[in-house]
Amino acid sequence: MQQIIDRFISYVTIDTESDSSSETTPSTVKQWDLAHKLVEELKTIGLQDVTIDDKAYIMATLPSNVEQEVPTIGFISHFDTTPDFTGANVKPQIIPNYDGKDIVLNADQNIILSPTYFKDLLQYKGQTLITTDGTTLLGADDKAGITEIVTAMEFLINNPDIKHGKIRVGFTPDEEIGRGAHHFDVEKFGCDWAYTMDGSQIGELEYENFNAAGAKITFKGKSVHPGYAKGKMINSMLIVNDFINELPKGETPQETKGYQGFFHVHHLTGSIEETVLELIIRDHNKKKFEKRKELIAKISQKFNKKFAKQFGEDIVIAEVKDQYYNMKEKVVPVKHIVDIAEKAMKELGIKPVIKPIRGGTDGCQLSYKGLPCPNIFAGGHNFHGKYEYVPVESMQKAVEVIVRIAELTAKGDFIKKEVKSKIK
Known part of the structure; x- marks a missing residue:
């Protein structure tokens, strides 16, 4: 040996x-x-x-x-x-x-x-x-x-x-x-x-093995003096927090095993004006894998609709790319x-x-x-x-x-x- x-x-x-x-x-x-x-x-x-x-x-x-x-x-x-x-x-x-x-x-x-x-x-x-x-x-x-x-x-x-x-x-x-x-x-x-x-x-x-995809999601915001921010400031970091909370509870790496899939948030950087969230999507089942990617799109659309009038354009831009199958x-x-x-x-x-x-x-x-x-x-x-x-x-x-x-x-x-x- x-x-x-x-x-x-x-x-x-x-x-x-x-x-x-x-x-x-x-x-x-x-x-x-x-x-x-x-x-x-x-x-x-x-x-x-x-x-x-x-x-x-x-x-x-x-x-x-x-x-x-x-x-x-x-x-x-x-x-x-x-x-x-x-x-x-x-x-x-x-x-x-x-x-x-x-x-x-x-x-x-x-x-x-x-x-x-x-x-x-x-x-x-x-x-x-x-x-x-x-x-x-x-x-x-x-x-x-x-x-x-x-x-x-x-x-x-x-x-x-x-x-x-x-x-x-x-x-x-x-x-x-x-x-x-x-x-x-x-x-x-x-x-x-x-x-x-x-x-x-x-x-x-x-x-x-898992079907795998990676997601890079950019959140836009508006920075305004906090003393005069009522109805004007959009803090992208707080939107990210709300976005993460929209993901299924308990479907993270530390809470799953075997054939159970998950969403895994692994990087988060940002400021009031812009925050970037990176996560990976994993599932052994191809149909469930596709539904997980669809969920990212649906949550993004929900936030874009919510802030459409105030922000004037999409506030959440999600890029999802397949990695392997x-x-x-x-x-x-x-x-x-x-x-x-x-x-x-x-x-x-x-x-x-x-x-x-x-x-x-x-x-x-x-x-x-x-x-x-x-x-x-x-x-x-x-x-x-x-x-x-x-x-x-x-x-x-x-x-x-x-x-x-x-x-x-x-x-x-x-x-x-x-x-x-x-x-x-």
Whole structure:
């Protein structure tokens, strides 16, 4: 496991935070630092056709070592980290043989990773954990996935007796800001299907995700001296407050789970004259998703009608843009690709945790670009913050899952059954 630890730490100590306000790809220059390192590492371990394009998309090939024709599969992860929390100067801490008690991340700032609050920790008693020092995120999302893919490919190269078909590897920038698949060349990648290694706890296997949209809503106001404001001032900040109160109560991230959708207000800036509200809209059900977007329009119209005479024009301008859709529609017709991953886990003694993703991955967009792409666990917990951690044993198991999927695909049993069932 030391190889996994060393490789993972070499990745997370490179700052790759993305930036949604940037119009370039990758969105930050510093993402190139890890991208170039990965290219050299892929060449060093012996992969072929290692390429990186002008937008930092990396691809590589592990040639087939079987004579029969089998599907070409891919494994994909992203190397950027979220802008929600700093990823600069990450100082990982290694906790061997975790004893199930509180972990002091930062004594000076009294930052504690406690199983009392984060109950999932107790699953990993006796294992080796990698945590933050309490001042940054860790970056297991998704450098754990990259670690696992590279390690699995190196293992297959060093063990040619393990039979597999052609495998393609892909690493992307800017996934955390929703752009990871935007410039991904599916045709160049050339796979029948792929898997993103971008899930959380051990056993996760996901082929459903939210339909997603983002909304930027601008509220106009009129600033007048407060001593003479009667009937004249329009405070845009107060209108925003009323607008938020029009949204369904209890339909926020902190109050929903499973297949329940939500509205999530994540940024608010403004003054009397103008306030901008940013929120995201999420729902697994396509009809409910459309109704959520319609509700934003209806509330906007309500306020515009209310202030039409006083303001003279629309006081609320709502821009709603779709971000990605539920991959289930594209994966279910080729469900055997999920079955292969499930079988791989079971054969390795891992209990599959098949559930909807309350979020998205590159695989969501890739599935709609013609590359069906379920999501497999990478092992980390508490992503996007200072309490993030990853059990090393979970990363090791993820490596084994990749290898086993490659073996099962080369045997072709699932594919043959799928074709036969369709003929019937």
